[in-house]
Every structure is written in structure tokens, then in C-alpha cells.
Amino acid sequence: MEYHILNGMCLYDKFPLQIKGEKVVMNEALLHGPLGANLLEEFWKIRANFWQVSLTDYKKKTVVPLDNLTKAKKEDTILFWFGTDLFCQINSWFLLDFISQKKIASKIGIIYPPVYPSEETFGHYPATFLANAQYVPVYLKEEEIKIAITLWNLCKNADIEGLSNLNVLNTEGFPMIRASIDRWISLFPKEGKGIAQQKVEELIQGGIDNFQELFKAFSNFFPDLGMGDNQVFEYYQSYLNKKNSEK
Known part of the structure; x- marks a missing residue:
């Protein structure tokens, strides 16, 4: 079975019906607001406070959909429908850490959106691409997942020095990861305006x-x-x- 993680409701509303599997919506924007928490329960509270909603409402909108991933079995596949921009990347790094914490052993892939000039997109994905319902995932290697988890932990702890010292190169699974790290550092510097x-x-x-x-x-x-x-x-x-x- 395939689990399709969609980065927001815009893509969910246009996702092709002919693509079978479980749709899981990521209803968060981790490029915005505080991230520093060691435990998931503490993290949910921090995010609920930031969005000024009750913890119950936050969990209903954000946590409950993600918990569907815990049903995934080893023989299943989890597919991320995410772009290469920093908004998508930080969300994906968090989700890979979440999957690791929940000890979900499924195969993981990413379906990056192609570029169709002058065509309307939904969550980065061109309408024609979605209508064709044909996709070829890039499957993540174990080392790529470890790198993403490391990045998430450095970002959530605002460890700009750690990010600056990290020797990471672009990979097939994360073709823009170096640029994402550099953007994060320049967006949230230790001193001054980003x-x-x-x-x-x-x-x-x-x-x-x-x-x-x-x-x-x-x-x-x-x-x-x-x-x-x-x-x-x-x-x-x-x-x-x-x-x-x-x-």
C-alpha cells in the first residue's frame, strides 16, 4: 500500500482520484514559528500556542492525520509530494524524524514536481502532471534520511553554528539540500535581521x-x-x- 504525504490542502483538493492509497495531509508550516522541543508532545503544545489554537484543535487538524502513518507496514511505501523550496524541505525533515521516532519501517520516496512553464500549479504540481497520474519517486537511502533528521534537530534548536559546520552535499534524494541549509542560515542568523x-x-x-x-x-x-x-x-x-x- 502507498501512503501519500501531501504538503497542504491545496494539493489534497486536486489530488487525482486514480492514484490509490492513503492520503496524509501535512497541515503545518514549520518555516514559521518556534520549533524547539525534545518530545513530540511538547512540540505539539509549542506549535498550538504559536498558532493560538487549543491543543485539542491543533491535534485534530495536524497530529491525527500524521498518526495515520503509524499504520504503515514494512512492505508499504510512504511517498512525499514535496517541492525543493525551504518551506517543503523543513517540513520533510521533520516528517522523516517523526517517522523515525514512530519506528515506521516502510520504504520512503519523494515525488518532486516537474516544471511546466506557464501552467497553473497546485501545491507546486502542474495540473497536467496531476491529471496524468504518472510519477516516478526518488527513493531515499538510509544515509539521506539520517542527514535529514540531523538537519531537523539542528534547525529546531536554532544551532546555526552546527548548520554552518555541517559538510553536506546535494544527493539524488535531496538535490537542493545544500542551498536549503544556506538559506536557513541566512533566514535565521544568530545576530541581526534575516x-x-x-x-x-x-x-x-x-x-x-x-x-x-x-x-x-x-x-x-x-x-x-x-x-x-x-x-x-x-x-x-x-x-x-x-x-x-x-x-
């Missing part, structure tokens, strides 16, 4: 004060971040509030 905050402020100073226009310009400049509008809006609002308070 590249996202700097860019938002630069765009405002350049005359873009409409948020929708700003978000589009930001996303075009940083397509490899995959950052959502909520996170960008926080930088936007923070800068405007500071600017107004100085008047």
Missing part, C-alpha cells in the same frame, strides 16, 4: 506599500523559500508599526 526581513523592508522603502504587490515581488525574488503570506505579513506589519511609532 534575508526575508531585510527584503520586505527594502521593498517598502522602494515604494511598495500594498501588501499583495509586496508579497508577489517577495515571492518572485525568493522562489526557493516558499514562504507563506502570513510570515511575510509579520515582517511587513512590524516594519510599518515601527515606522509609524517614530513619527
Whole structure:
């Protein structure tokens, strides 16, 4: 049996019916907010507090779907439908750690989205690609899974020094992993403003004060971040509030 992990409801709503198996939605955005917790139960509480929802509601939306993965057997296959941008990568690193903690022994693969220029996409996947329902996974090697788990632990603990010292090269399973590490370091530096905050402020100073226009310009400049509008809006609002308070 195949378990298809879909990174958000956008892809879930358009996922081809002819692709059989269990659909598991990842309803989180781990590029945004605190991550530091050693135990899963503690982690769920931190994330629920960040999203300002009750732990019960958070678990219903996020944890219960993921728990379906614990049904997977050794002969089953778990397939990630994730892109190479940092938003997808950090989510995938967490999920590989989750799968490891739950001692799920299934084969794991990733189906990266192809690039079809000028075509509407759903969760990174072109409409034509989804309609064809044909895919060839890249199966992860044990060493690649170990690297992803190491990265997750360094990121969640904000260990920028550890990330900087990590000697990791791109692999077939993670073709953009080196760039993802470098982006994380520049996004969340130990000191000063990260590249996202700097860019938002630069765009405002350049005359873009409409948020929708700003978000589009930001996303075009940083397509490899995959950052959502909520996170960008926080930088936007923070800068405007500071600017107004100085008047």
C-alpha cells in the first residue's frame, strides 16, 4: 500500500482520484514559528500556542492525520509530494524524524514536481502532471534520511553554528539540500535581521506599500523559500508599526 504525504490542502483538493492509497495531509508550516522541543508532545503544545489554537484543535487538524502513518507496514511505501523550496524541505525533515521516532519501517520516496512553464500549479504540481497520474519517486537511502533528521534537530534548536559546520552535499534524494541549509542560515542568523526581513523592508522603502504587490515581488525574488503570506505579513506589519511609532 502507498501512503501519500501531501504538503497542504491545496494539493489534497486536486489530488487525482486514480492514484490509490492513503492520503496524509501535512497541515503545518514549520518555516514559521518556534520549533524547539525534545518530545513530540511538547512540540505539539509549542506549535498550538504559536498558532493560538487549543491543543485539542491543533491535534485534530495536524497530529491525527500524521498518526495515520503509524499504520504503515514494512512492505508499504510512504511517498512525499514535496517541492525543493525551504518551506517543503523543513517540513520533510521533520516528517522523516517523526517517522523515525514512530519506528515506521516502510520504504520512503519523494515525488518532486516537474516544471511546466506557464501552467497553473497546485501545491507546486502542474495540473497536467496531476491529471496524468504518472510519477516516478526518488527513493531515499538510509544515509539521506539520517542527514535529514540531523538537519531537523539542528534547525529546531536554532544551532546555526552546527548548520554552518555541517559538510553536506546535494544527493539524488535531496538535490537542493545544500542551498536549503544556506538559506536557513541566512533566514535565521544568530545576530541581526534575516534575508526575508531585510527584503520586505527594502521593498517598502522602494515604494511598495500594498501588501499583495509586496508579497508577489517577495515571492518572485525568493522562489526557493516558499514562504507563506502570513510570515511575510509579520515582517511587513512590524516594519510599518515601527515606522509609524517614530513619527
